[in-house]
Amino acid sequence: MDIIKYTNEHKMFRDSLRKFVEKELAPHIEEWEEAGIVPRSVWKKMGDQGFLGTSVPAEYGGSGVDFLYSVIILEELARSNFQGMTAPLHSDIIVPYIISFGSEEHKKKYLPGCVTGDIITAVAMTEPNTGSDLAAMKTTAVEDGDSIILNGQKTFISNGINCDLCVVAARDPSENDPHKAVDLYLVEAGTPGFEKGKQLKKIGWHSQDTAELYFTDCRIPKSNRLGEKGTGFIKLMLKLQQERLVCAIGAVAVAEYMLEVTIKYCKERTVFGKPISKFQHSQFEIVEMATEIKLGRTFIDKLIMDHMEGQQVVIEVSMAKYWITDMASRVADRCLQLHGGYGYCEEYPIARAWRDIRVTRIFAGTNEIMKIIVARFMGL
Numbered sequence: 001m002d003i004i005k006y007t008n009e010h011k012m013f014r015d016s017l018r019k020f021v022e023k024e025l026a027p028h029i030e031e032w033e034e035a036g037i038v039p040r041s042v043w044k045k046m047g048d049q050g051f052l053g054t055s056v057p058a059e060y061g062g063s064g065v066d067f068l069y070s071v072i073i074l075e076e077l078a079r080s081n082f083q084g085m086t087a088p089l090h091s092d093i094i095v096p097y098i099i100s101f102g103s104e105e106h107k108k109k110y111l112p113g114c115v116t117g118d119i120i121t122a123v124a125m126t127e128p129n130t131g132s133d134l135a136a137m138k139t140t141a142v143e144d145g146d147s148i149i150l151n152g153q154k155t156f157i158s159n160g161i162n163c164d165l166c167v168v169a170a171r172d173p174s175e176n177d178p179h180k181a182v183d184l185y186l187v188e189a190g191t192p193g194f195e196k197g198k199q200l201k202k203i204g205w206h207s208q209d210t211a212e213l214y215f216t217d218c219r220i221p222k223s224n225r226l227g228e229k230g231t232g233f234i235k236l237m238l239k240l241q242q243e244r245l246v247c248a249i250g251a252v253a254v255a256e257y258m259l260e261v262t263i264k265y266c267k268e269r270t271v272f273g274k275p276i277s278k279f280q281h282s283q284f285e286i287v288e289m290a291t292e293i294k295l296g297r298t299f300i301d302k303l304i305m306d307h308m309e310g311q312q313v314v315i316e317v318s319m320a321k322y323w324i325t326d327m328a329s330r331v332a333d334r335c336l337q338l339h340g341g342y343g344y345c346e347e348y349p350i351a352r353a354w355r356d357i358r359v360t361r362i363f364a365g366t367n368e369i370m371k372i373i374v375a376r377f378m379g380l
Contacts, residue, residue, distance in 0.1 A: 002301075003298065003301040003302055003304075003305060004068065004071075004301050004304060004305060006068065010068055010069070010072060013069060013072055014072045014076065016049070017049075017051060017072060017073060017076045018076055020045075020046075020049055020051065021076055021077070021080045024042065024045055025042070025080060025082060025085060026080060026082075028042075029080075029081075029082045029084070029207070032084055032207040033084065033206045033207045033352075034206075035207065036199060036201075036206055036207060036209070037084075037161060037162065037199070037207060037209045038084045038085055038162070038207050038208070038209070040117075040120065040162060042085065043087075043117035043120055043162070044116070044117040044118070045117070046085070046087055046117055047115060047116040047117025047118070048116070048117070050063060051073060051087065052087055052090065052091055052114065052115055052116070052117055053090075053091050053095050053111070053114045053115040054069040054070060054073070054091065055067070055069075055070065055091070055092070055095070055096065055099065056095065056099060056111050056114065056115050057099070060107050060108065060111035060112055060115070061111060061112035061115045061116065062111065062115045066308065067304070067307065067308050068304075068308070070088065070091060070092045070246075071249055071304060073087060073088060073091070074088050074092075074246060074249045074250050074253065075249065075250075075253040077250075078249075078250045078251075078253035078254045078257065079253055079254075079256070079257045081254075081257060081349050081352060081353050081356075082207075083204070083205045083207075083208055083356045084205065084206070084207030084208045085207075085208075086158055086159060086208055088246055088250065089123075089158055089159065089246075090114070090120060090121050090159065091114075092242060092246050093123065093239070093242065093243045093246060094121040094122065094123045094167055095111070095114050095121060096239060096242065097123070097167050097184065097226060097235065097239060098110055098111060098114070098167075098186075098226075099111070100235075100238075100239070101184070101226040101227045101235055102186075102226060103223070105223070106186060106226075110165055110186070113164075114165075118164075119164045119165050120159055120162045120163050120164050120165075121159065121163060121164070121165050121166070121167065122157050122158060122159040122160055122162075122163035122165075122166045122167070122213075123157075123166070123167045123169075124139075124154035124157050124166050124167065124168045124169065124213050125137070125154070125169045125236070126154060126155055126156045126157070127139060127152065127153060127154055127155060128153060128155050134169065134182065134233065134236060135178040135179055135182070135233065136178070137152075137169060137170070137171055137182065138152055138153075138171075139151065139152025139153070139154065139168070139169070139170040139171065139215060140152060140170060140171060140172070140173045141170035141171065141172055141183060141185060141225075142172070142173065143172075143222065144219075145222075146221060146222050146223075147219050147220065147221060147222060148185060148219070148220050148221070148222050148224065148225065149217055149218065149219050150168065150170055150185065150187070150193070150194075150215040150217075150218040150219075150220065151215055151216060151217060151218070152170060152214075152215050153212065153213070153214050153215070154168070154212065154213040154214075154215075155200075155212045155213075156200070156210060156363075157210065157211055157212070157213050158208060158209075158210055159208075159209060160196060160197075160199070160209055160210055160211025160212070160213055161196060161199050161209035161211050162209050163189060163196075164188065164189050165186060165187070165188055165189070166186075166187045166188075166189070166194075166213065167184055167185070167186060167226070168184065168185045168186075168187050168215070169182060169183075169184055169185075169232060169236065170182070170183065170185060170215075171183075172229075172230075175230065179233040179234075180230040180233070181230070182230075182232040182233040182236070183225050183226070183227075183229060183230065183231070183232035184225070184226040184227075184232045184235055184236070185220060185224050185225050185226065186220075186224045186226065187215075187218065187220055187224070191218055191219075191220060192218065192219065193215060193216045193217045193218030193219060194213070194214075194215055194218045195213070195214040195215075195216065196211055196212075196213060196214075197211055197212030197213060197214055198211065198212060199211050200212065202359070203355060203358070204352075204355040204356040204357075204358055204359055205356055205359060240314075240364075240365070241307065241312075241313065241314050241317050242307065243364050244317045244318060244320075244321040244364050244365065244370070245300075245303060245304070245307055245317050245320070245321075246364075247321055247325065247360055247363065247364040248296075248300050248303075248317070248320040248321045248324045248325065249300055249304070250360070251296075251324045251325045251327075251328040251357065251360045252293065252296045252297055252300050252324050252328065254328055254332075254353060254356075254357055255289075255292075255293045255296065255324075255327065255328040255331045255332075255357075256293055256297070257353065258328075258331055258332055258335045258350060258353050258354075258357075259286070259289050259290060259293060259331060259335065261335075261349055261350060261353075262286070262335040262338050262339065262350065263277070263286060265338070265339055265342075265348075265350075266282055266286070266338055269340075269342075276338065282338060285334055285337075285338060286338075289330075289331050289334055289335070292327050292330070292331070293327070293331065296320075296323070296324045296327055296328075299316075299320055299323075299324070300320055300324065303316055303317055303320055314373070314377070315373070315374055315377045318365075318370040318371075318373045318374050319370070319374055321364060321365070321367070321370050322361075322367035322370035322371060325357075325360040325361045325367060326361060326367060328357050328360065329357055329358060329360075329361060332350075332353055332354040332357045332358075333354065335350050335353075335354070336350050336351070336354045
């Protein structure tokens with residue numbers, strides 16, 4: 001019995017999105033991978049079709065639908081074997097900060113554009129010397145009358161080049177408590193003192209623009225702070241459950257895709273006069289991978305429902321994030337091996353999938369950090 005009960009509306013949405021991906025994304029993937037960025041016009045097309053910011057309430061231009069629509073978008077983009085279109089990051093990780101913590105003015109000003117694709121968002125947390133330790137960030141936010149002055153550097157920022165609006169984490173240097181010192185600020189592209197640095201060259205996710213961001217005496221209105229002063233760290237913690245859930249959903253969908261294309265290849269490719277799929281070793285490999293993927297799918301579907309019911313599943317989501325992304329990486333390696341030499345050639349989709357899955361064990365908090373979180377909850 002399926003854990004998730006999709007309605008006919010959900011199924012129609014999936015069909016519509018799948019057609020969009022096949023028509024508007026798939027034919028251009030190689031071009032965008034080569035260019036190292038997805039054109040802004042593609043974001044507009046996504047927005048025009050209702051595939052951005054689906055959780056945004058209707059009064060701000062969204063459709064205000066449930067999280068399953070986000071799950072569908074995550075799965076369909078993952079199964080297209082294309083990680084450059086980071087709509088889930090925009091819609092399900094960054095925009096929720098504005099929905100949950102933004103003022104009425106913020107919501108009216110930014111959310112409609114986030115839905116249409118006119119505003120592309122980024123979140124700037126990671127710094128060159130902090131990694132997953134958010135409490136150790138160095139970027140400062142100093143109050144000056146009705147303004148906040150930001151100074152610091154961020155790195156590994158997804159959508160860093162394309163972004164129009166950035167949620168920036170920074171600390172008040174006068175506050176000794178590292179957790180109370182952190183706040184979140186909305187910074188628009190083009191603000192004096194906000195500079196987009198070079199685009200980083202990565203071993204995977206080639207068309208996803210990742211950049212360094214610099215803030216040098218960047219002056220913004222104090223009203224651009226999200227919520228009450230000293231609550232930024234709590235806000236980050238509250239939203240990390242969904243961020244890590246999004247990561248795990250994408251990873252299990254990629255694993256399903258990789259196994260699917262590998263089974264197809266093994267049935268078609270012959271060695272010593274018979275298909276690779278007829279060799280016992282290949283069968284054992286495929287069955288073992290299918291079992292692990294099914295376990296991951298069952299776990300993540302349960303967590304999706306728990307999350308939608310408002311349950312606190314921080315421990316379980318941390319477990320899922322590390323285990324599923326580790327599992328997907330193992331699947332990628334085993335699938336590439338079954339492809340043999342062809343798996344190492346760019347013309348075969350498993351090559352890009354193998355390359356792209358690796359980073360999922362690093363972002364949204366490294367898998368090692370996930371284990372530390374679980375250990376602490378266990379009282380270890």
